[in-house]
Every structure is written in structure tokens, then in C-alpha cells.
Amino acid sequence: MSDAQSLPSVNRVVHEPARLAILTVLSSCASADFVFLQRVTGLSKGNLSVQLTNLEQARLVVVVREIVDKKTRTTAKLSKYGAAEIERYWRTMDEIRASATRLDERHGTPRRRSLPLKVRLSSF
């Protein structure tokens, strides 16, 4: 098996930037409401709503809708499965980064390393 094939795969539901941003926020707190998620991720209301529905259908988050002062208040929190998935995602990303570094080293890709002072001075 080649190195490229041995790279671990990532969960594509988590990997999409908007959903990853939502999951990252929710993994740092117990729960967050719709307004906070919108402000912190910079998504539009419609987009955030779609992404939350997708995450809810994928069982990654739990969305609670309640009526407060005649207004709908939406709160989201990470499910146990979602917490495990986001943790696994970051671990996988670390593995991919490590594999890429190993590949670079094996194929002799030049690494950005500063030259010794003597060489730099003599080149001018």
C-alpha cells in the first residue's frame, strides 16, 4: 500500500468548514444559542439553520427549540457521539499532518531551513 493510500480518512460531515466551525464552538462549551453561533461563525441565519439541521440529522448535535417571550429560542449542544467525532477528527488531522511530513522527508522535498550565517554572508 502506498503512503497516499494509507492516509486516514476524515468524516466529511465534520470536515465541511461551516459545520466544523459550529462543532468547534460547541466542543468548547456546554451549549450555545443560535445568536451566538451566528455571531461567532459569521454565517447567515439561513446557512446556520441548514447546517444545524444537517448536524442534528447526523446525530452530532442536539438542538432544543423553546418559546421565550413569544420568540423561538434555539439552543444547540454537542451530543456524546458528536464530541467523540470532533475529537476523532482533530486526531485524524494530526495524523494526516504527521504522514505528510513523513512523505516530504522520504521524497526529499526541500525543507525551509535557514542557512548558516557563514554561507549567507559568503553568498553576497
Next chain:
Amino acid sequence: MLAATFHKRLLVSPRAYETPGGSLMRVCDINQFMDARAHVDTETSVDPVRLRFLTENFASLQGLNQVVLGVVFLLQPMEEALHVYCKSWPIPWWLTSDILVAVCIAAFRWVPNYYQRRFGCVEQRSPSNRQVVIFLLALIVLFVFKHRIDLMISAIAQRFRFYRGSGLLLFWIAILCTDFLRRPRQVDKHRVYFLACVILACFVVVLYPLWNPHGPHVQLWQFVNSCAFGISLVVLGVFDHLTLVRLLPQPIPDSDNE
């Protein structure tokens, strides 16, 4: 037509398959991902450090609360200053302070509502058992040895000729120093310099009697000493609020209602 049928069949298919990495992925999940791509802003980039910092420190970044608290701490010295320096002040000083107290009480109610309405709310994780135990132990130690601690502070104040009234300011400097170490520096780099300036200014006020033994008797120094805590709270509060606003992206206008 064929593509639509294929797409529909995939959407309703409850099949699950094994990805090369070994993770189980349902086919309909992939379709959801593909469908949702149409709504996603492709330029959205994820900055986990910023997102985590904002979420974890959301309560402490609500700086207007600190500003109101700082104004409350400024009230008494300001009242005294008005009484001493502005004898021709048209409104009686007690009425001035009462008006300010009423404004502060209104602000204490208004500020949290403002943050909730404009920035939403976050429920933080409950503290771990270890943190609770450490806090309780510290409280017990403080309660048991409070007399000894008081004597020790008095001895230090006498030894270094500190003014006893600077105790609050010294305590505040200690809190600011711990804040110095606690906050991550990747996101708000300027806070370190800002905090250093505030700590230095507080130290200058506290240490003034060291090079001027008559310092504690100077009325202006007494005023500055009692004002320093309130002023630094106001200044840091404004800075925290600006940091919160700066780190949040501009909201995208959307005609859709939630």
C-alpha cells in the same frame, strides 16, 4: 433524469459502508453533505483558536459589566472629590451620588440584556471537581489563617512603608498578574502590553510613598489611590469589549427569519 434517479436512490438508501480509513459512513450523510455544499460560503475558513478563545472567554469578554462595576467603585472617591474641590457644584453632592447609583443599578440590568440580545449566550461547562476542591481549600485556609494573614500584611506594610489603604490595589495587581498568565496570547496579542501598562500604573500609585514619605498625607494621592482600582476596571472593561467586537466577524444580512 438518470442523475436525478440515482441521486434519489442514494438519498433514501439506508445502506452503510466502510470507508478506507475504517470509519462507518451512511450514504445519506454524504448526500446531505453534497446538498448542503450549495448553501455553504466556500470562503468560510475555520480558525479553531479564535473560536475556542471566544467561546471559553465569552463571559469575561463582556467588558461593559466591568465598566459599570468600575464606575461603582469610582463613586465614593468622586463624591468626596466633589465635596472637597467643587464647593460651588450646583446639585447637592448626596443627590449626585444617588443619581449615579440609580444609573448604575439600571446599567447592571441593561448590560447583560444587551449582550444576550446582540451576541447571544453561552452556557459554560461546569467546573471540574478538582477546581471546586482547590477553591474550597483556598477559602478554608483564608478563613482559618485570616488573623495571621492580616498581621503579616501589616508587618509588610510597615516594613516597606506601604499605605494600608493600598491593600485593595495590591490585591488587584495580584489578580491582574494571574490574568497575565491565564489568557492565551495567539488571539489577543496586544492585551499583554495593555495589561502590563495597567499593572505598572497601579504599582506606581502603590509605591509612591516609598520615595515620598509624606505621600499618604497628600490628598491628591489618596484620591488617585482610591480611584486607581475603579479606573483600571473601566479601562480593562472597555478593552475587553473592543476585543470581543474585533474578534467577531461582521454579521451577514439575511432576509430569512429563524
